[in-house]
Amino acid sequence: MLHDRGDLGAHALGLLDADEARALDAHLRTCSDCRHEWESLRRTADALRALPPEVFLDGPPDSELLLRRTVRAVRAEGGGARRRTRLALAAAAAAVAVALVGGGAVLGRALDPSTTVSAGSRTVEGTAGPIVMSATVTPAAGWVRVATTVRGIAAGKRCTIVVVGRDGTENVAGSWLVSPAWEVDGGTVQGSTIIDPDDVVAVAIRDESGTDLITLPV
Structure with a gap:
């Protein structure tokens, strides 16, 4: 519905x-x-x-x-x-x-991912099996921008960027459908969500079944 x-x-x-x-x-x-x-x-x-x-x-x-x-x-x-x-x-x-x-x-x-990173941003990188990811969290006034660059997720998956708060709350910051080219070459998704920038402890990529494919502590 x-x-x-x-x-x-x-x-x-x-x-x-x-x-x-x-x-x-x-x-x-x-x-x-x-x-x-x-x-x-x-x-x-x-x-x-x-x-x-x-x-x-x-x-x-x-x-x-x-x-x-x-x-x-x-x-x-x-x-x-x-x-x-x-x-x-x-x-x-x-x-x-x-x-x-x-x-x-x-x-x-x-939305060019080569844009200069803003002051105060935090960038983390990591892998989980074949998945390689970097995430940049940029603080704003009571909310954050999130840019994730991901490679290695199977084509056809519907993925969601999840920002995890210090108290365990989860906030959706964006989503996309993985294409065959994206699986091999990777790509960047930019989004945002309302959360105190100081409360962000992790950024995760979750598929539509609710499985976290990769989680990076921030």
Whole structure:
């Protein structure tokens, strides 16, 4: 069953409170329909967060202003009103993505894995059988960006990046479907999740059966 789309969009944009986010994380681990919908929304949200400053030299487009206004409205509301506004927020985010990353040129540049690592980032590397992985955790204001480069996972697996907190909480930071080329050559997935940067103790890659394929202490 597909979960409320507004909640999925709010989760992707980091607007759920801690309890709501944990509940939805648990639901995503068991519902493939919602997980696929969330993946699409998360890609949009990550594209917006990753846009370089030079994109805005001429000022934000009208759709970006719409997103800002909608975000402010969501934060100011509560209960049912907030849930209704989340639907508008998801639509606004999609509009911004079209306006800012149309054609993929800007998105490709912004998500280039060769981008310089930010100050305060922590990078770890490790192996588990044939799997080779490196993960970079970059702190933000109450949340983290995560970039994982992975090789050796069998093609066809649906994988999820899981950020583990000091108290054992688990937060989904991104997901992807492993292609045959990815299995051999590897690739990089970038995502983000709401967790205090100081509380991050590990980054794991988990398949759709719930098995942790590799876990790296941070």
